[in-house]
Amino acid sequence: MLNLAANDECLSSYFVSIKGIALLTREEEEDLSRKIAQGDKSAMKRLIEANLRLVVRIARSMWNPSLSLIDLIQEGNIGLMKAAEKFDGTRKVKFSTYAAWWIRQSIGRSLVNTGRAIRLPHRKEELIRKVQAEKSIMSQVLDRQPTTREISTKLGITEKKLNDVLVFSERICGFESQVDQDKVDLLDYYEDYTYSPEKLFGDYIVKEQTSRLLSVLGERERKVINQRYEIGGRKRRSLKQMGGEMGLSPETVRHIEKKALGKMQTEAAKGYLCMTA
Secondary structure, rough: OOHHHOOOHHHHHHHHHOOOHHHHHOHHHHHHHHHOOOOOOHHHHHHHHOOHHHHHHHHHHHHHOOHHHHHHHHHHHHHHHHHHHHHHHHOOOOOHHHHHHHHHHHHHHHHHHHOOOOOOHHHHHHHHHHHHHHHHHHHHHHHOOOOOOHHHHHHOHHHHHHHHHHOOOOOOOOOEEOHHHHHHHHEHOOOOOOOOOHHHHHHHHHHHHHHHHHOOOOHHHHHHHHHHHHHOOOOOHHHHHHHHOOOOOOOHHHHHHHHHHHHHHHHHHHHHHOOOO
16 A cells, blocks of 8 residues: 555655654644634634544555545544544643544545435444444354344344335445346346336226226116126225115115126126126
8 A cells, every 4th residue: 555655646746745844742732722712713723633643554554456545534624623622631631632533534434425326314324334243253153144123223223214224325326237147237137117108098098998898887786786896996895884874774785786887897898898707
């Protein structure tokens, strides 16, 4: 990694520029902290510049070949500036110790945001990391893959919440992604059901033929058939419910239904559609 940095002109120039900046003593950090609290911008600049090498060290520890080291350093510098704004020197804590958390958090969030096609809330990302870490530990301890119940119990969350998190952690790929060696795209495996002319046409024909068959029935017969077979989005009613609503016995309603179905079958036989008894 050192060779990589040395070969990058931008990084090399940056390393040279920060190499000669003097570090601070604990007393100097406390003094700068008091000045920063009073709004002294030059004091904040001095505190930040003295710790730029800390950012480089942390960024290098979190770097991998797929990432830009200079980008990680820039994100770490943002965390360093936040730390400088919030640092309280009276707490007798070294600034580097305090700033390291802010730097790692800033770089970590940057890695999350650039590593996913869909950006997730930081708390969700943190929970995903905990789940994945616990899953790895439990698989080694149990010598098998842990169940969702075991993981959720260990983390103190519900199975539903865990399943939701596992869905978010799945890798997203495009429909053009190849899924086998024959160069078949993922899109070739999935049919688009959101628009199907054949289905729309079939639904239209069924609706039209149903209306024509219902037209041969009397008003009472239509009402029974519509309710008994949930036509038009109606809720299915029992013979007893229909009888109570119409002032008839359930047996009478059954006879009306049977007579209506007979009429519809006779009409269907003329060529509209085929109905089975």
